[in-house]
Amino acid sequence: MIGVETLRRAGMVSVLAAAAAMLPQLAHAQAKDPLRIGLLLSVSGAGAAYGIPERDAVQVVADDINAKGGVNGRKIELFVYDEATNPTESARGIVELIQRDKVVAVIGSSMGSGTLAAGPNAARFEVPILAPNGTISVTSKQHAFHPWVFRTMTNDTLNTKVMFDKATAGGAKKLAIFHQEDAYGKETADYIQSMAKEKGIEVVAVASAPLRAIDVVAQATRLRNANPDVVIMQVAPVGLASGFLRAAKQVGLEAPIWGPMALGYQAFLDNAKEAAEGVRLVLIANWDEPTPALKELGDMMRKAGKKPEGFAELLTTNGLFPIIEAAKKIDGPLTGAKMREQLEKLCDVKTYSQGKLCYSSDNHDGWGPDLLLTVEVKDNKFKTIK
Numbered sequence: 001m002i003g004v005e006t007l008r009r010a011g012m013v014s015v016l017a018a019a020a021a022m023l024p025q026l027a028h029a030q031a032k033d034p035l036r037i038g039l040l041l042s043v044s045g046a047g048a049a050y051g052i053p054e055r056d057a058v059q060v061v062a063d064d065i066n067a068k069g070g071v072n073g074r075k076i077e078l079f080v081y082d083e084a085t086n087p088t089e090s091a092r093g094i095v096e097l098i099q100r101d102k103v104v105a106v107i108g109s110s111m112g113s114g115t116l117a118a119g120p121n122a123a124r125f126e127v128p129i130l131a132p133n134g135t136i137s138v139t140s141k142q143h144a145f146h147p148w149v150f151r152t153m154t155n156d157t158l159n160t161k162v163m164f165d166k167a168t169a170g171g172a173k174k175l176a177i178f179h180q181e182d183a184y185g186k187e188t189a190d191y192i193q194s195m196a197k198e199k200g201i202e203v204v205a206v207a208s209a210p211l212r213a214i215d216v217v218a219q220a221t222r223l224r225n226a227n228p229d230v231v232i233m234q235v236a237p238v239g240l241a242s243g244f245l246r247a248a249k250q251v252g253l254e255a256p257i258w259g260p261m262a263l264g265y266q267a268f269l270d271n272a273k274e275a276a277e278g279v280r281l282v283l284i285a286n287w288d289e290p291t292p293a294l295k296e297l298g299d300m301m302r303k304a305g306k307k308p309e310g311f312a313e314l315l316t317t318n319g320l321f322p323i324i325e326a327a328k329k330i331d332g333p334l335t336g337a338k339m340r341e342q343l344e345k346l347c348d349v350k351t352y353s354q355g356k357l358c359y360s361s362d363n364h365d366g367w368g369p370d371l372l373l374t375v376e377v378k379d380n381k382f383k384t385i386k
Helices: 004-031 048-067 087-099 112-125 156-167 183-199 219-223 238-252 268-274 292-303 314-326 336-343
Strands: 035-041 078-082 105-108 129-131 150-151 174-180 202-209 230-234 258-259 279-285 347-349 372-378 381-385
Touching: 035 314, 048 292, 048 314, 078 087, 087 105, 087 112, 087 381, 105 112, 105 314, 112 129, 112 150, 112 183, 129 183, 129 314, 156 230, 156 279, 174 183, 174 219, 183 202, 183 230, 202 279, 219 238, 219 336, 230 238, 230 314, 238 258, 238 268, 279 336, 279 381, 292 314, 314 336, 314 347
Parallel strands: 035 078, 035 105, 105 129, 129 150, 174 202, 174 230, 230 258, 258 279
Antiparallel strands: 279 372, 372 381
8 A cells, every 4th residue: 555655745746846847837927027118208398299209109009019919928018208308307217217117128318419318327227228319429339338329210420411412412502501509400510511511512601599499580591691502401399490491481591491300290390381381301201191101100090099290100119129029039038238139130120111120239320221201391291202
């Protein structure tokens, strides 16, 4: 007969065997912790026109992915910090997202100056930033935090060159520049002047204004008096851009005006109204003539009660997709360091933008000229032109 002690020991063995069998399942469950992503965005302040649609679009897409099972079984969790278009808040906010919310990647800041302020803390805590900025210096290798910053759109070196080449293609000999007074505005204005010098085009006037300025008649008058063949307007805030265009009409500045992709959304048209007629822009999206992929995003947003506004929706979704692809390649718990390592190996990532994203250890810009298109404002709509 089998003794009681023998049965007891056999039972213990069974329990231990069952526990051992469960270990892989427990490890698997641990690996399925949520994909925690921080959104460091201008939900208020001068950049709210970008930050709000940036937040709304990425939330709608994340909800759709979660409804379909998530990312290899992981649910996406988004944590929003409103940096209020304030670089100091960006530096503070990324610390909160990392330490309090335990995010393994951050999309932001809405403005290049905010991303530059957040960069040192991203490096300090080893969490990558997916930066929705064209600001040239954001991915500069001169920064110690360079390994941790990846761009979600084309670099303004490329954006500005494409705009400059198109603006001067008709034989312009005299160029005027109006720019906003921050890193984005100054860097691009300096770059335009260097390209003009190389091509023998005279920069006859440069004027600037703070981001919140509205009355810029003096600046428009200065540019008019210089009698340029073309004007390049490096301005992101809709109020400043609209104010300059109205002032240009008021003082009789008749030269063609080109602007950046930051103005490629409905709020700019609604604010500037007839003053925007004829203005040309280099964009990454045209909601008035959407591609099939862009239409898909627009339909998804409208179904969720969110109206697509412009280019901003693509900047954060362009950040979400590489984060997702990086997470898919990681076994076990996610960390910022593992995310950064995988981001540098991603190529041919599809998003709702035209063109494809491709990062490497040497290239954190990711996007090429196939992302860009040219439009002209006609009857309060964007018309794509060749």
